[in-house]
Amino acid sequence: MTYYTEKGEEPINGKIEYFDHLTFWVGNAKQAAQWYCTHFGFKPLCYKGLETGCRDIVSHVIKQNKIIFVLQSALDEKNEEMAKHLIKHGDGVKDIAFSVIDLVPLIEKIREKGGKIVKEPWTEKDDDGHVMMATVQTYGDTTHTLVERKNFNGLFLPNYKGALFQPEFFNELPAANLQFIDHVVGNQPDQMMVPVSDWYEKVLQFHRFWSVDDKEVHTKYSALRSIVVTNYEETLKMPLNEPAPGLRKSQIQEYIDYYGSAGVQHIALNSNNIIDSIESLKKRGLEFLKIPDTYYETLKEKLKTSKTKVKEDMNMLQKLKILVDYDENGYLLQIFTKCVQDRPTLFLEVIQRHNHQGFGAGNFKSLFEAIEADQQTRGNL
Template structure:
């Protein structure tokens, strides 16, 4: 594995602060939100829908400590954009949102460097404050919404949202999830697309390489992967970019791309300070400075696409290279059960 120490020059403006929230497009937002609350320890926090004046799309926002997930569905028949997205990708991540400073500067830079701006900067406000947004395209059909607070915002989530309408009497009886913040979000790419995507983050968002690994280091007897992790200057946002490498059998990265209909978010890693209380069968990776503990869920929908990771770090800033083989072998067992551990073409 390679760890990069050169951040490059600090950008003059346009700071990326942190992950803000992740938006999922799903067939039934209410039920999806309840699943994550009941299974992972989230709580309903905010809502936008017919009752709040949102006539086209419903949004259920759930929260756990600093982690915010938003589940959205179409309210009306004939919503082609959301319908085609679901038909192609199934339930999954549509948007990864970043809190930033100086959106106007960032959009100017990204456009100059060739990024596709899906939506130019606009402002929304309500009685709790004012927020500026913009949207840029990243890999596949995934987008990044940039969010800038124009002064303090005192609402539950963002302008236009009310308190959640979901009241689940089961939640207070469940143990806490103990998840604190988004550690990293992994994007899977087809073969030979990893470097162009990581270059896009470096050129257009002024990120830098943080960590990488190749197929000589990460492989089983059947399959392997390559990965480059990019991050913002402050290193608060980590985005690993994976691609499959040729092997005897089809890589789980390729299986993801096949079932997702192209590139997309493979998994979301959620940081905890007490992994022992959260799950069992924990993977350990370490170096001479520290260690990390990891565990991975199976896919959280019927397609073998998106899954979740729980991670705890002790002075270790890698991504579990020592655990990749164990993870791959576990996924390969499931691949085989699905009939997808087939010869690599």
């Protein structure tokens, strides 16, 4: 496991600040939005569709604290791009949007560095102001929309109206209290992780933050390599994974096979109190990976000789199947959902950090074994 301290030169042509929102392309946006609200604790924020004069795409926007998801579907067969995307990939994340300062010089720098501009800068406006955006291509069919919103005071983006649905029972469910997007993980085909990492460093002026190789992260059957890239301020993290050769098919390769290309494997959402969050999410019916009790027995023994002290009740962590990773500076707590659609592709993570900026490398083996158990039931191990 390696941490990197070299950040390179501070960008002077525009700045990427933080995650703005994630856009999912799905078969039924209304149902998908309601699923995330019911099971993950989001609330409907705003909407764009037939009722607002948009005739081709429907967008349901949901929010939880600083986390914004946009669920989109096509309204007719004319949208060939969305139709082909769904056939190839199934439901998943299409776009990872970044909030930026000074979009125009930033997009020119990206162009100069060889980045592919999918959509040139454009402006949308309404009575609340205007927003400037541009879209660039990243790995697979995934894109990054760059959003400059300094002149806008609306809920989300121009021309969105109030949410189409606001069921009262949402208010009766226990609050999940998830705070912000901690990181977004992209799976890459074998031998593509480094070229993609290099792309982020060259085109978006990101830098390496953390990495592990297959000697550190493996089970009896499978292994992975991972590089995490981040912006200059290190306010957003983008882990990039690739499979490594093993006796059987790794969960990274299973993802590639079913998604059809590189794509977003999971989204990590930060919590200030992971025990309360997971208790609430379980009451909401969310399913998580199962971790064996032997993991906690081993963990308790190791922690006896560690300088790091876990504040949370270990018995409660074991009951909820929350994983612990630590070093001499601090620790993190994390837990992973099962896949959130029929294809074994996208899942989500809940994470809490206590002075620990890693990504759970100490838990990768246990996580892989839990995923391999699910792979076995699918006949894909």
